[in-house]
Amino acid sequence: MRKPLLSALALTAMTAFAAAPASAEITIGVAAPITGPNAAFGAQIQRGAEKAVADLNAAGGINGEQIRLRIGDDVSDPRQGVSVANNFVADGVGIVVAHYNSGVAIPSTAVYAENGVLAISPAATNPTLTDRGLWNTFRVCGRDxxxxxxxxxxxxxxxxxxxxxxxxxxxxxxxxxxxxxxxxxxxxxxxxxxxxxxxxxxxxxxxxxxxxxxxxxxxxxxxxxxxxxxxxxxxxxxxxxxxxxxxxxxxxxxxxxxxxxxxxxxxxxxxAPDPRLNPGAQKIVEEFRASGFEPEAYTLYSYSILQLVAQAAAKAGSTDPEVLAETLKSGEYETAIGPISFDAKGDVTQPTxxxxxxxxxxxxxxxxxxxxxxxxxxxx
The missing domain is CATH 3.40.50.2300 (Response regulator)
Structure with missing residues (x-):
C-alpha cells in the first residue's frame, strides 16, 4: 500500500505544479557597444536599462509581466549591429533599446522595422534615423x-x-x-x-x-x-x-x-541639460552612486526608455510593438530625464x-x- 500512496502524492504535486500559472515575462533587447572603444557608453546604456528593469519588476513589471533583458554587443560596428538585430528578431524580441552610434542604428532599425520590432535609441542623433519615417523608430535625444x-x-x-x-x-x-x-x-x-x-x-x-x-x-x-x-x-x-x-x-x-x-x-x-540634476531623478542617481556607478551621459536616457515603454503599455493595455509605437506618439510621459513627447517621426518635441x-x-x-x-x- 505504501508505494501507491507515494505515487498518488507525487501525481498530486505534479498536477498542482502543472496547473500553476507560469510567470508572465516580456523580453526587451538592449543593443550597444558593450566592448570596443566606445564601451564606456555601452556601459551607461546597459546599466541604465538594468536599473530600470529592476525598479519596474519590483513594482510589478509591465502590465503584470516581469521584464527580462537580452544584451547585444554591436561593438559600434554597423555589420555587427545588423547581426544583433537579426538575432533579436530570431529570438522573438519585440522591443529594443538600440543603438548608441548613428551609423549602427540606421541600418539596424531598418531590420527591426521589417520584422515588427519597436526600437528606441538613447543616443543616435543623425537626422536620417527618423527622417526615413519608419513606423518603429524613436529616439529620446536630440538631432545633429x-x-x-x-x-x-x-x-x-x-x-x-x-x-x-x-x-x-x-x-x-x-x-x-x-x-x-x-x-x-x-x-x-x-x-x-x-x-x-x-x-x-x-x-x-x-x-x-x-x-x-x-x-x-x-x-x-x-x-x-x-x-x-x-x-x-x-x-x-x-x-x-x-x-x-x-x-x-x-x-x-x-x-x-x-x-x-x-x-x-x-x-x-x-x-542636453545634465539629467542627473533633474529633481525627478535624484533617488535614482543616489542609488546608482551608492552602487559605485556614476550615471553620466546616457545612463538615465536608457533608464527613461524603459519608463516610456512601461507607461505606454499601461496606457494602451498592450505590449504589441505597433500599438506601443502609436501610443508613444500621443501624450506626454514623465521620465528620469524629464517630460517626453514625440512628433510623428519619433523625435522628441522639445530638445534643448x-x-x-x-x-x-x-x-x-x-x-x-x-x-x-x-x-x-x-x-x-
Missing part, C-alpha cells in the same frame, strides 16, 4: 541638425575671431554633426580654414596637426567620439600648440579626461542643448560644467 546649429551659434557669438578648422571621423554621426556646424558657421559669415576627415580608430594624428599648424588654426570643431577627440587634444598639446577643441555629445564621458590629460582644460562640447566646458573640479580632476542653455529649433 539641432545640436550643430547650437554649436555654430556659440562659436559665432562667443569666439568671433577664432581661426576654425572643422574635422570629422567620417561616420554618419561625426561627419553629419560637423557638416551642420560648418554650415552654420558659413551662414554666419565665418568660413573654416580647413575641413578634414580622419578615421575612427586612428591613434596618430600628426598629419592632421601639421595641417592645422600650417593653416594657423587655433580652434577645432570635431565631429566624432571621445576616443579620437582625446588623442587629438593631447597630441596638439604635446606639440606645443594652443588649439582649443569643441565637439558634441559623443565626448560626454569622463574617459575623455583620462585620454587627454591636463590638455582637456577649456574643451567645449554640446549636450547646453554648451559645456571641461574644467578642473575641487578634487583636482576634470569634469564638464554648463556654460549656456540654447533651445534647439524643432526638427522640420
Amino acid at each position: 541638425d539641432q545640436q550643430g546649429a547650437v554649436a555654430g551659434g556659440y562659436i559665432l557669438e562667443n569666439l568671433p575671431d577664432a581661426k576654425v578648422a572643422v574635422v570629422h571621423d567620417k561616420t554618419p554621426y561625426g561627419q553629419g554633426l560637423a557638416d551642420v556646424t560648418r554650415a552654420a558657421l558659413i551662414e554666419g559669415g565665418k568660413t573654416p580654414l580647413l575641413y578634414e576627415g580622419v578615421n575612427a580608430g586612428d591613434k596618430d594624428f600628426s598629419a592632421l596637426i601639421a595641417k592645422i599648424k600650417e593653416a594657423g588654426v587655433d580652434f577645432i570643431y570635431f565631429g566624432g567620439l571621445h576616443t579620437e577627440a582625446g588623442l587629438i587634444i593631447r597630441q596638439l598639446a604635446d606639440q606645443g600648440l594652443k588649439v582649443r577643441l569643441m565637439s558634441g555629445d559623443g565626448i560626454v564621458s569622463n574617459e575623455l579626461a583620462a585620454i587627454a590629460g591636463d590638455a582637456i582644460q577649456g574643451t567645449l562640447m554640446t549636450f 542643448y547646453i554648451v559645456y566646458s571641461w574644467e578642473k573640479d575641487a578634487n583636482g580632476g576634470y569634469t564638464y560644467k554648463a556654460l549656456e542653455t540654447a533651445e534647439a529649433e524643432p526638427a522640420e
Whole structure:
C-alpha cells in the first residue's frame, strides 16, 4: 500500500505544479557597444536599462509581466549591429533599446522595422534615423541638425575671431554633426580654414596637426567620439600648440579626461541639460552612486526608455510593438530625464542643448560644467 500512496502524492504535486500559472515575462533587447572603444557608453546604456528593469519588476513589471533583458554587443560596428538585430528578431524580441552610434542604428532599425520590432535609441542623433519615417523608430535625444546649429551659434557669438578648422571621423554621426556646424558657421559669415576627415580608430594624428599648424588654426570643431577627440587634444598639446577643441555629445564621458590629460582644460562640447540634476531623478542617481556607478551621459536616457515603454503599455493595455509605437506618439510621459513627447517621426518635441566646458573640479580632476542653455529649433 505504501508505494501507491507515494505515487498518488507525487501525481498530486505534479498536477498542482502543472496547473500553476507560469510567470508572465516580456523580453526587451538592449543593443550597444558593450566592448570596443566606445564601451564606456555601452556601459551607461546597459546599466541604465538594468536599473530600470529592476525598479519596474519590483513594482510589478509591465502590465503584470516581469521584464527580462537580452544584451547585444554591436561593438559600434554597423555589420555587427545588423547581426544583433537579426538575432533579436530570431529570438522573438519585440522591443529594443538600440543603438548608441548613428551609423549602427540606421541600418539596424531598418531590420527591426521589417520584422515588427519597436526600437528606441538613447543616443543616435543623425537626422536620417527618423527622417526615413519608419513606423518603429524613436529616439529620446536630440538631432545633429539641432545640436550643430547650437554649436555654430556659440562659436559665432562667443569666439568671433577664432581661426576654425572643422574635422570629422567620417561616420554618419561625426561627419553629419560637423557638416551642420560648418554650415552654420558659413551662414554666419565665418568660413573654416580647413575641413578634414580622419578615421575612427586612428591613434596618430600628426598629419592632421601639421595641417592645422600650417593653416594657423587655433580652434577645432570635431565631429566624432571621445576616443579620437582625446588623442587629438593631447597630441596638439604635446606639440606645443594652443588649439582649443569643441565637439558634441559623443565626448560626454569622463574617459575623455583620462585620454587627454591636463590638455582637456577649456574643451567645449554640446549636450542636453545634465539629467542627473533633474529633481525627478535624484533617488535614482543616489542609488546608482551608492552602487559605485556614476550615471553620466546616457545612463538615465536608457533608464527613461524603459519608463516610456512601461507607461505606454499601461496606457494602451498592450505590449504589441505597433500599438506601443502609436501610443508613444500621443501624450506626454514623465521620465528620469524629464517630460517626453514625440512628433510623428519619433523625435522628441522639445530638445534643448547646453554648451559645456571641461574644467578642473575641487578634487583636482576634470569634469564638464554648463556654460549656456540654447533651445534647439524643432526638427522640420
